[in-house]
């Protein structure tokens with residue numbers, strides 16, 4: 465008789481998971497207050513500035529500039545860092561498209577460098593190998609809230625005079641060597657898109673400790689106006705990337721929950737690491753690499769097909785889902801294999817033509833990322849890690865059940 469739910473056996477988990485986002489009347493009232501005030505934009509209200517100050521302080525930065533999403537925040541960070549047409553920017557290939565697309569939208573050239581297998585974050589050695597005389601910036605991604613190896617990345621960047629822009633879209637509340645992620649390099653970029661650990665549906669913020677960078681980011685997000693300058697006084701290229709007061713009101717109430725939620729995710733993540741490591745073929749990601757706290761926007765782990773009778777990752781994930789445990793194969797190809805890159809479909813952004821006429825993403829190979837994205841990488845998402853210890857035990861029980869009955873896969 466079949467044991468696995470995918471074959472008609474009974475499911476390990478029948479209950480539901482915490483839903484996301486989490487909100488109550490306080491959030492609704494905060495937004496309604498803004499509506500009633502009639503002050504809906506930052507030029508007339510004070511919520512956006514209050515949130516910028518609160519989030520910057522929470523993460524440990526001096527300055528915060530709230531913007532419409534975590535994609536333009538990267539582009540603004542690149543422009544503020546002085547990136548020019550054709551400059552090269554090193555990025556990891558295991559990430560959301562925006563990490564590299566923002567580089568193209570700054571008319572610069574994304575150069576992919578491989579990841580480390582047990583963190584899925586940028587490999588500092590691969591980063592260093594990718595540096596050329598044209599490299600001006602690096603964008604380490606704190607994948608899922610796991611700190612990239614910032615100590616080495618910053619040291620290499622400093623030696624080569626390269627700006628470090630942290631893609632901290634997953635890293636709200638995550639800490640590394642006593643600092644909040646997103647405040648370790650020159651600039652940090654966060655997203656408040658609907659799935660993120662701190663959300664207002666859409667939104668983003670740029671953090672920095674550098675007053676000049678902060679002023680430039682502020683100008684860019686405010687149509688190129690100088691801080692304190694006149695309304696019709698545009699000094700640099702910019703656009704309206706301002707967050708609304710309704711979004712800021714929601715972020716302020718959501719921020720009150722973030723600390724407890726982050727503590728819970730971190731504790732559950734550590735527990736899962738300990739328990740899942742006991743199951744053959746399941747390899748949790750590394751901890752203890754300088755991070756004080758992981759935000760677990762994602763809980764990635766590696767799957768070894770050999771310990772599951774050769775069953776594909778797709779089949780393993782489907783079996784877990786059937787057991788009532790949401791699981792994903794994650795980013796299933798390295799970013800450089802997207803048609804956008806293969807065809808260099810960069811629209812009007814032709815900066816690469818002069819500096820890198822040889823540019824050919826089809827010949828790019830990052831072997832660790834290839835393996836992680838196509839064969840071994842899997843993840844659970846943040847809302848699951850908001851569950852109880854019993855919920856974590858059910859995840860472990862389901863994974864163990866699938867492994868013990870892998871002959872059925």
Ligand SMILES: Cc1ncc(COP(=O)(O)O)c(C=O)c1O
Nearest residue numbers: 533534535560562633655656657
């Ligand atoms: C790693 C990473 N960087 C950047 C972004 C872009 O953020 P947004 O969706 O707010 O534009 C995301 C969003 O999913 C992301 O996951």
